Amino acid sequence: MGVALSDCGRVDDASAYALHAQAARRALADSGLGREVIDGIASAGLGTLAPAEVAEYLGLRPRWVDSTSVGGSTWEVMAAHAADAIAAGHADAVLLVYGSTARADLKARRRTANLSFGAGGPLQFEVPYGHTLISKYAMAARRHMYEYGTTLEQLAQVAVQARANAAANPEAMYREPITVDEVLSGPMIADPFTKLHCCIRSDGGCAVLLAAEEYVADCASAPVWVLGTGEHVSHTAMSEWADFTVSPAAVSGRLAFERAGVGPADVDIAEIYDAFTYMTLVTLEDLGFCAKGEGGAFVEKGRLQLDGELPTNTDGGGLSAQHPGMRGLFLLVEAVRQLRGEAGEGRQVWRGDGGRGRGRLEDGGRGRLPEVAVVSGTGGWFCSSGTVVLGR
Secondary structure: OEEEEOOOEOOOOOOHHHHHHHHHHHHHHHHOOOHHHOOEEEOOOOOOOOOHHHHHHHOOOOOEEEOOOEOEOHHHHHHHHHHHHHHHOOOOEEEEEEEEOOOOOHHHHHHHHHHHHOOOHHHHHOHHHOOOHHHHHHHHHHHHHHHHOOOHHHHHHHHHHHHHHHOOOOOOOOOOOOOHHHHHOOOEEEOOEEHHHEOOOOEEEEEEEEEOHHHHHHOOOOOOEEEEEEEEEOOOOHHHOOOOOOOOHHHHHHHHHHHHOOOHHHOOEEEEOOOEHHHHHHHHHHOOOOOOOOHHHHOOOOOOOOOOOOOEOOOOHHHHOOOOOOOHHHHHHHHHHHHHOOOOOOOOOOEEOOEOOOOOOOOOOOOEOOOEEEEEEEEOOOOEEEEEEEEO
16 A cells, blocks of 8 residues: 655665664555554564564554564565455554665674574584575576576676666666676676676665555555465575575465466566576576576566566666665565556556567557566575565
8 A cells, every 4th residue: 555665775874773764654655544554563674572673663553463584585475464464354554664774784794694694503504614695596596507508698687687677766776787798797706696696785674554455545546456475485404405496486476376366477577586696587487487497598688677578676676776685575665666657757667569568668658557566585595485466
């Protein structure tokens, strides 16, 4: 019913709590509803008693809460839980809210992360060998390249097209065009990933207000509906991951499409978690937009750009727009804006007679707004996935 971002990018004068509050106020204003309707809250990643601390900071006393934490897919999973709670009558309006000063807190967060990785559990068997999060994604990418012939140039295309989409987004942190050669020649981070294969680090927050159907008449904008959801967890230790070329989106996506009663061919836009270029490519495969192993060819020829066959990460994604630690909620905000036709001049996707994603007419011609969007979040190193299908 309401979606919004806080200030994003470089935000040196606000705490993470302040970013939560700013995003929440803006989402509530976007919905046209009063704060008194909110009786549920979902939040993760801040404080030791989230979402209780966030609720108190916002002056809310919810009767339904969710603090599910499964990494980057947290917000899609929370959206699924919130939709179920509303359908069951356990809540009427649930606020999903997030904020992070990840860029400003980079050094402190690295120290915290190093301590947590050595705390025991399944990861204790990998930590001594130096496995980092990015190295795990890199190993998975290398396996896909070995199995299916996926090339570095194809992976680089994901970053190039994300930046092309960001160019039309005034809220994106990086908007200058990049080339495949620039991606390939950048500083090596973890083979085969150079710097531009990896997400940026930003500050920022966002919020989504999900409400029961009875509130539609009071809302400021046309509703966007949750058509279907799915969630799945796969592994924590790399030794327990059966196939490095298959992500848990293969299960969460199938469930979401089945419950929504639509399929990949019905989707007009895709918002996919992209901490690394390989995430986008393999998630597109696992959601069924192309066959397994064909992701490299699929992302070529501008298919992911605003005027492409399947506009993907239309705000520029985590590779170019913003990535303040967990980006899953940003995916939902962008999908809603696109379905409402509120993405703005130059960034709004239009459907034409040529198929999904085509018909973004520069000559003033009229197209149709997107009708179906798929949002898929990934957590950990392909450890978890949440997929949400939205419809206008």
